[in-house]
Amino acid sequence: MTENTFPVHSAEALVNFYRTEVLTGQEAKHFTKSDLTPTPKPESVQTLYMRVLHLLYRFRPECHSMVPLLENIQYPVYHEGTTAIMSVYMRMRQFLPMCLVYDFSLNDLLAPKKQKTLTILSAIMNFLHFRKQRMDMILEKQAKFRSDMDRLQAYNKHNIEAEKKIEMLTTIPPEQQAEADELAAALSELHTTTVHEYQEVNAKNECISEWKTKIAEKSQKLAQVKVDISNLKEDITKLKSQIVESPEELKSQMEKMRDNVKNIKNSTTYTDERVVELQNMVQNVIHTEAEIQQTFNLLQDLESSMNNAKQRQDMHQELTAQYEKKQKELKNLCIEEGQLKRAQAMKLDKESKQNIRRQMKKDMKEQHVQDILGQCNQIHQKREEMADKIQEISRETQQLKAKIKSLRDVCSKETEKAQAMYNTLSAAMEDLHSRIEMHIVDLKQDVFRMSANF
Known part of the structure; x- marks a missing residue:
């Protein structure tokens, strides 16, 4: 040695x-x-x-x-x-x-x-x-292992309760299943109608652009015709001063003048009709734009609700990940338990130390009971929070129902307004037609007077 x-x-x-x-x-x-x-x-x-x-x-x-x-x-x-x-x-x-x-x-x-x-x-x-x-x-590792085992049991209980709550939250109750189906059907219908209306609006906009070009061309032609009429009037005044020609030529000129007047009247009536049609189309486009805006708002509300559903799904995935981690910890703890059981065979000590250990175990049990009570209080708080969340979700569903009802009322009001506008427009069109007919009668009288003068 x-x-x-x-x-x-x-x-x-x-x-x-x-x-x-x-x-x-x-x-x-x-x-x-x-x-x-x-x-x-x-x-x-x-x-x-x-x-x-x-x-x-x-x-x-x-x-x-x-x-x-x-x-x-x-x-x-x-x-x-x-x-x-x-x-x-x-x-x-x-x-x-x-x-x-x-x-x-x-x-x-x-x-x-x-x-x-x-x-x-x-x-x-x-x-x-x-x-x-x-x-x-x-002994410390054994106490830690026991506390970890107790925690693991508590975590498993919490995981089971969380899974039950997730199932409660994710599954739609049968009372609200019909409403959910109706909302889904209404959403699909709204989506299809909005797509169809967008296509119609685009087609109408193209038609409006084409008619605008045609109206511009017609307005240019009308301006040219007005210039020609003014030139013709000047020529007529000049010809009146120089009336020495034969009556046959006068008759031919009068016939030409009548044909020109008829063509001008026809063109004016056609342009008026097209203007009225275009005004109706513009009003329809405005009405469809308002409906599209309403549907867009509805789609935004539905998108927010879908985002909430995605958040809940993310919470579910996080809870499942935590559950898997706890299972891995349980496996590690089981391995440590086996090692401790092998080492426990070599433990031998005096009676006085055993009494001290018993006292320590009692203190640890009291501490563990206090920890369990604290965890129970936390669980109760979490339960209250989940109950508040469920109440908020029910409130949100009620608000959505109220919004849908208000939107339906607004749609009915808008249809009534559109009907009133249509009635007023039809009355205005009738007045316009009557005025045009009066104007045509006045023009005929002027033509007869001119022919008499000639």
Whole structure:
């Protein structure tokens, strides 16, 4: 033992440690420094090793002196003295390599030396300190494992409740299924009607642009005709001053003038009719644009509701991801549980320490109960929050129903307004036709007067 990986303590430190940690009762009182220095006593050293083996392996000191009942042994009484020493020697030879002592001999039991005994006792003391530290760590891990298991159970309960709530939120109740189907059908109809109306509006806009070009051409032609009429009037005034021609030429000119007047009247009536038609088309386009705007607003409201549904679906996916993480943690905890069960077979301690552990367990249970109560309060708060969310969703559905009803009322009002506008326009058209007929009668009278003058 030239080099040790552990410190060699003094005799006072070793006596204090073994009196408090290993020996009990009268043995602890009678164990003193004189048992180790200047020359160790074999009886005290042997009892000390027996108590160490009893502490570690639960091998009682009286078991060392038991002789095996075999038929080949003659005079077993002679073997009783050496049996205890050989049993302690064999077990210490198995135990001391764990303390990094490899040169233990029988002489260390029968005639121990001071330095060798102090070294062996220091190695055992170092091992016991290490064992105590590892036991405390295992107890902490065990307590942590139990708390994790309790948390895992609570998380599983929360996950089950969350899944039930998600099913409650995602599934539409049968009372509202008919309304949802009606809303979906109305949405599809609105979408198809809007697409059809957009196509009609585009076609009408193209027609309006074409008619505008035609009206511009007609207006240019009318301006040209008016210029020609003014030129003709000037020519007529000039011709009146120079009336010396034959009546046949006058008749031919009058007929030409009548044809021109008829053509002008026909063109004016046609242009008036086209203007009225274009006005009706423009009013229809305005009305369809208003309806399209209303449908666009409805589609925006539906898009917001779809976004809310997507958010709920994202929440469901997050909850499922959390559930999978908890399952992975459960597997890891089960693995740790198996390791702890293997290590738990090596745990042995004194009765006083067991009482302290029981007290610690009681404190931990009280702390765990308090944690569970806090978690129950959190769960109750979450339940209230989910109930508030459900109420908000029901309010939103009621608001949507009210909006749909108001939109229907607005549509009915708009149809009434359009009917009133149509009636007014038809009355205005009749007045316009009557005026045009009066104007045509006046023109005929003017023509008759002119022909009479000619």
